[in-house]
Amino acid sequence: SQTIHQWPATLVQPVGSPLSLECTVEGTSNPNLYWYRQAAGRGLQLLFYSVGIGQISSEVPQNLSASRPQDRQFILSSKKLLLSDSGFYLCAWTRGVRTEAFFGQGTRLTVV
Amino acid sequence: GQQLNQSPQSMFIQEGEDVSMNCTSSSIFNTWLWYKQDPGEGPVLLIALYKAGELTSNGRLTAQFGITRKDSFLNISASIPSDVGIYFCAMEYGNKLVFGAGTILRVKS
Numbered sequence: 001s002q003t004i005h006q007w008p009a010t011l012v013q014p015v016g017s018p019l020s021l022e023c024t025v026e027g028t029s030n031p032n033l034y035w036y037r038q039a040a041g042r043g044l045q046l047l048f049y050s051v052g053i054g055q056i057s058s059e060v061p062q063n064l065s066a067s068r069p070q071d072r073q074f075i076l077s078s079k080k081l082l083l084s085d086s087g088f089y090l091c092a093w094t095r096g097v098r099t100e101a102f103f104g105q106g107t108r109l110t111v112v
Numbered sequence: 113g114q115q116l117n118q119s120p121q122s123m124f125i126q127e128g129e130d131v132s133m134n135c136t137s138s139s140i141f142n143t144w145l146w147y148k149q150d151p152g153e154g155p156v157l158l159i160a161l162y163k164a165g166e167l168t169s170n171g172r173l174t175a176q177f178g179i180t181r182k183d184s185f186l187n188i189s190a191s192i193p194s195d196v197g198i199y200f201c202a203m204e205y206g207n208k209l210v211f212g213a214g215t216i217l218r219v220k221s
Contacts, residue, residue, distance in 0.1 A: 032207055043118075043200065043213035044155070051207050059208075090154050094209065100145075101202075101209050103154025 002027035006091045006104030013111055019064075019078040021107050023091030026072065031093040033074040034101070035066055038088040050074060086111045118201055118212035126220050131188040133215040135201030144177050144184040145202040147211070155200055155211075159186070193221050 006023045013019060025031050032051050036044040046059045048066035056066050063082050067075045074091060091104040118135045125131060135144070143162055147155035159170050161177035161184060168175055174187045188195055198214040 034209060036211075041198070041216060044211040046208060046210055049208060057207075092154070092209070096207070100157045100160065101147075101155075103156070106152070106154055108152075 002093075002102065004091065004093055004102055004104045006107060008107060009105060010108045011110070013081050013109065015083055015111055016080045019076070019081050019085070019109070021076040021089055021091075021109075023074045023076075023104055024072055025093045028072070028093070028095065030071060032096055033068060034092040034094075035074065035076050036090045036092065038090060038106075040088075044090065048076070081111045083111050085109065116201055116203060116210065116212035118215055120215055121213070122216035122218070124218045124220065125191055127191060127193060129191055131191055131195070131217065132185060133199060134183060134185040135212050136183040137203065138182070139205075140181040141203045141205060142181070143204045144175070145204070145209075146173075146175050146184070146186045147200045147202060149198045149200065149214075151197070155198075158199075188217075191217075191219050193219050195219055 003026045034049045035047045037047055038044050048058055050056050050068045053068055053071055064078050089107045092101045094101045116135050116137050145160050146158045148158050149155040158173055159168050159175040164177055164181045165179050166177040172189045177184050196219050198216050200214045201212040
């Protein structure tokens with residue numbers, strides 16, 4: 001069966017520090033991968049998606065970047081965090097269009 | 113980008129009541145998805161709709177894909193305390209999966 005792992009679960013980082021959140025998927029190959037950010041009690045904002053290794057599409061201009069060094073690994077990064085980067089970050093995967101998205105447990109990031 | 117308008121923004125209902133929420137878009141889509149998110153977790157798919165006019169049930173949940181392909185509704189019958197959470201509509205275009213702002217459901221027992 002397929003599983004998605006996302007870590008860490010919580011993170012407190014000072015302003016200006018770097019960030020690296022990792023997401024890995026097991027039990028499937030060539031998934032579509034997504035990073036979302038969610039403000040408290042609000043909707044999910046699509047940040048990046050990837051349909052293959054090295055292929056990254058960015059949805060909104062921001063202080064973050066994403067990379068996909070391996071087929072089932074998706075990394076969200078920042079060189080210097082801002083206070084506004086705080087939020088709940090969710091990684092998800094699908095097999096492609098018209099299929100269910102499966103989400104990781106999320107990372108709650110607080111920038112102080 | 114594509115936008116989904118979800119209403120109501122939040123609901124506070126009595127246990128046992130029926131609930132209705134909807135989602136609209138200015139564009140036509142081929143897929144409507146409804147997800148539920150429990151506090152501190154990722155969303156989980158409830159119902160997927162792939163054809164205009166399609167009406168699909170999942171236990172106490174019923175969802176319909178509007179004939180115009182620009183809207184969808186989700187109904188929950190006889191709500192219970194565990195229905196608490198955020199309900200999202202979502203749609204796919206290209207390889208993107210885009211979510212509405214969500215309806216927060218709170219249930220009084």
